[in-house]
Amino acid sequence: MQIIRQSEFRSTPWKNGGGITHEAIRVPATGDPFRWRVSVAHIDQPGPFSDFAAYNRIMVLLRGGGVALKFSNGEERLLCDVGDVAEFDGALATLCELLEGPCVDLNLMVAKSLPGVHAQVERLHQALALPAAQDRATLILPIDAALVVHAGAAAAALEPWDLAVISHSTGQPGTLVPRDASTAGLVFLASLPEA
Numbered sequence: 240m241q242i243i244r245q246s247e248f249r250s251t252p253w254k255n256g257g258g259i260t261h262e263a264i265r266v267p268a269t270g271d272p273f274r275w276r277v278s279v280a281h282i283d284q285p286g287p288f289s290d291f292a293a294y295n296r297i298m299v300l301l302r303g304g305g306v307a308l309k310f311s312n313g314e315e316r317l318l319c320d321v322g323d324v325a326e327f328d329g330a331l332a333t334l335c336e337l338l339e340g341p342c343v344d345l346n347l348m349v350a351k352s353l354p355g356v357h358a359q360v361e362r363l364h365q366a367l368a369l370p371a372a373q374d375r376a377t378l379i380l381p382i383d384a385a386l387v388v389h390a391g392a393a394a395a396a397l398e399p400w401d402l403a404v405i406s407h408s409t410g411q412p413g414t415l416v417p418r419d420a421s422t423a424g425l426v427f428l429a430s431l432p433e434a
Contacts, residue, residue: 240390240413245400248279254289258282260346263402275349275356275431277378277402282306283341291329297347297358298325299427301382301400304339318344322360322382322425345380347429358429365420369405369413369428376433377413379403384424389414399424406433 241264248261258280265276272293279301298318300306305319311332316325319338327333329348349356361367363386369377379388380402387396390405390413397403405413417424 240388240393240395240406241404242395242397243402243404245279245398245402253280254291255287258284258286264404272350273348274353275347277380278346278348279343279400280346281341281343282335282337285336286334288333288335290332291348293351294329294348295351295356296327296329297349297356297429298327299323299345299360299382301343301345303342304337306342306344307336307338309334309336322362324358324360326358345382345427347378349431353432356429356431358427360425360427362423363415363417363426364423365417367415369415371412372430374433375430377405378427378429378431379405379415380427382425382427384422385418386424386426387416387418389416 243263248263250259250261252259260278260280262278265273300318300321300323308316308325318325347358381397381399383399385398387394388403395403
């Protein structure tokens, strides 16, 4: 299990210069193209997103009053509440409008050549078992409440916006447990093929 604390995220400018993203992890660790990447972006003003034509994008609202994503194919997606998710083709020209001021979002970008990627946001009321799948990795990012991740004999506490990556190459399952049983926090989960 790999833990990347929010304080360890690496700040990099957007490809189009329109903002800053805080990169948690990319695979492989250096260079382009990458297979997948997790980052947290601060959106302080409306404007276009960078072009990521070789990637599919999964975006989750982490903080703020929401965004409207307007795509070049005429579609529009609204992320109004923390935890709302949008999945879209990185090749689409995308205009982001702020609904009620600055926002922060999570971005998972995955190469289109990588099949079988699943992502979702869950509300963690009680312990949640993570199924083990051979040669896959699970990404875990608590959004608004701390949790504890158990993977095999290892355990780690995650604060909101910390990232855990569990390798399932050995087929071991994992478990998520809310740190405070009275708080049903949101958690982002993704499953994808390992490099």
